[in-house]
Amino acid sequence: MxxxxxxxxxxxxxxxxxxxxxxxxxxxxxxxxxxxxxxxxxxxxxxxxxxxxxxxxxxxxxxxxxxxxxxxxxxxxxxxxxxxxxxxxxxxxxxxxxxxxxxxxxxxxxxxxxxxxxxxxxxxxxxxxxPLSFIGCTAYFGLLDIGKPQPGETVVVSAASGAVGSLVGQIAKIKGCRVVGITGSDEKCQLLVDELGFDAAINYKTADLIPALAASCPNGIDIYFENVGGEILDAVLTQVNLNARIPLCGLISTYNAQELVPGPYNFGQILMQRVLVQGFIITDYLQQWDVAFRDIGEWLQEEKIKxxxxxxxxxxxxxxxxxxxxxxxxxxxxxxxxxxxx
Ligand SMILES: NC(=O)c1ccc[n+]([C@@H]2O[C@H](COP(=O)([O-])OP(=O)(O)OC[C@H]3O[C@@H](n4cnc5c(N)ncnc54)[C@H](OP(=O)(O)O)[C@@H]3O)[C@@H](O)[C@H]2O)c1
The missing domain is CATH 3.90.180.10 (Medium-chain alcohol dehydrogenases, catalytic domain)
Structure with a gap:
């Protein structure tokens, strides 16, 4: 039937x-x-x-x-x-x-x-x-159009082992950056470093985030690709460099909240370090998705992205x-x- x-x-x-x-x-x-x-x-x-x-x-x-x-x-x-x-x-x-x-x-x-x-x-x-859907486009345009990574810069990404985050980190590596992922288990950290080529990974469930970020980002943070919000954003804000960029892609730690979520508490850092925070929704880039699919398609063929x-x-x-x-x-x-x- x-x-x-x-x-x-x-x-x-x-x-x-x-x-x-x-x-x-x-x-x-x-x-x-x-x-x-x-x-x-x-x-x-x-x-x-x-x-x-x-x-x-x-x-x-x-x-x-x-x-x-x-x-x-x-x-x-x-x-x-x-x-x-x-x-x-x-x-x-x-x-x-x-x-x-x-x-x-x-x-x-x-x-x-x-x-x-x-x-x-x-x-x-x-x-x-x-990679060949709106997910790939989100990683591509959030990082490249808003983050504008330069070789040698340090990129941190949260929810780093997830659909968007894992692509963000790999594209940042292609662009010559140092890449640090934040994710929720040691197994996921291992995947990021051993399989996907991240330079370092932090388990936010077990690490003391601020010292862990300081150790993994000795030159500070130039780009923070934000997928999560909350305590992770606050910790990252303590380590941002002058003129850092924060593509604000998602705030998953707040999606189930029943009341307004307070913070970020380190908001002042955005002023002191002249940080650009730019929210975006991937449909904003609809007319340019083909460009992302072309580049991501090539990187897949060349096995630069897994x-x-x-x-x-x-x-x-x-x-x-x-x-x-x-x-x-x-x-x-x-x-x-x-x-x-x-
Ligand atoms: N702006 C846009 O157009 C656009 C488009 C697509 C996606 N997004 C956003 O991008 C983010 C990632 O989406 P995705 O599709 O790639 O999902 P995903 O990362 O594959 O899955 C979500 C992951 O978020 C982490 N997470 C969940 N709750 C958390 C919390 N309270 N604190 C810290 N980490 C938490 C978990 O990984 P861990 O094991 O690491 O905790 C989970 O696996 C989301 O915020 C989503 O809304 C935005």
Whole structure:
């Protein structure tokens, strides 16, 4: 019976504090069939991202939140199963915000937001949810356009073993910087230094952060790629150099907070050291994404960039898997496998 049904996870309630599995409602619907101009896409891989937590809330944000009862929003790579649109053929691989479900029916208007993937593939399909997706663009433009790294400068990145952070550190190495990653376990620190070429890594759960940063960054910090906020930002601010840059990409330590988060307490350092702090949302760079994909694609071919992914099997496990983003129980980019690749 299963193959005739479209399994879905819909948003049941706005989380209070940490996400709970009960914030999602499981639903089964009949698989729709396309009318004129529409296509039907089968989901293969679903990207789980910290921003999912933002979309689940109704706090001020950069796009409309997911409505209660709506299929949970999420980036998917999938394959066209049926097409009533001459621009798409069955078998075409695509990516887009198709949601937490087995199948998505795409209207002609929404085809604009769908990207056709290059076939035959020269990289694994999951690369299109990681280095060759908005994630890669986030690392690329945040670091290069806002951070403006110069050879010999010191770059620190938080959530360094994660999807964005691991790419930031490797791109900074390509640009000739000293790179220090902050992450949440010794195993992750080892991955950064031994596999991804970081110069040093700090386990923020066990280290005394300020002396650890001082030891790892003997020439101070020129760029801090901010993914986390809170105590880590405060510690970094004590070590920033004159004219340091802070691309403000994310603040994951605050996403589950139930009240306004105070700080940063070392805010004065931004004045004293004339630090540039620039928030950005990756859609700001949409017109330039191709530039990032070209460069990242080349670095992948040249094996100057590696990527680690944690793939959880089964759409049914998505509500449990998303918790891994917040308890750190995963390595690299978090992905759910929904169905088999063609
Ligand atoms: N501005 C944009 O357009 C944009 C686009 C994409 C992503 N982002 C942001 O970039 C950041 C990283 O996203 P990602 O997709 O690469 O996720 P990710 O790093 O793959 O996963 C999140 C990681 O954050 C760390 N973390 C979670 N809670 C933490 C806490 N309280 N304190 C310290 N570390 C914590 C955990 O790693 P540890 O084991 O190291 O603790 C976890 O694995 C997020 O803040 C996200 O919102 C922004």
């Amino acid at each position: 299963q193959k005739y049904l479209n399994r879905q996870w819909r948003l049941a309630s706005r989380p209070i504090g940490d996400i709970k599995e009960s914030d999602f409602e499981y639903r089964e619907e009949v698989i729709p069939h396309p009318e004129d101009g529409e296509i039907l896409v089968r989901s293969i891989y679903l990207s789980l991202d910290p921003t999912n937590r933002i979309w689940m809330s109704d706090r001020p944000q950069y796009m409309p939140p997911v409505e209660l009862g709506e299929v949970m929003r999420g980036l998917v790579v999938g394959v066209v199963e049926e097409s009533k649109n001459p621009k798409f053929q069955p078998g075409d691989l695509v990516s887009g915000a198709l949601g937490w479900q087995d199948y998505a029916l795409i209207s002609p208007q929404n085809l604009l937001y769908l990207t056709k993937l290059p076939q035959p593939l020269t990289v694994p399909l999951t690369a299109f949810l990681h 990527y680690t992914q944690e793939i959880v099997a089964g759409l049914e496990n998505a509500p449990k898997a998303i918790l891994k983003l917040f308890d750190g129980d995963k390595m690299g980019k978090l992905i759910v496998k929904i169905s088999e690749e063609p």
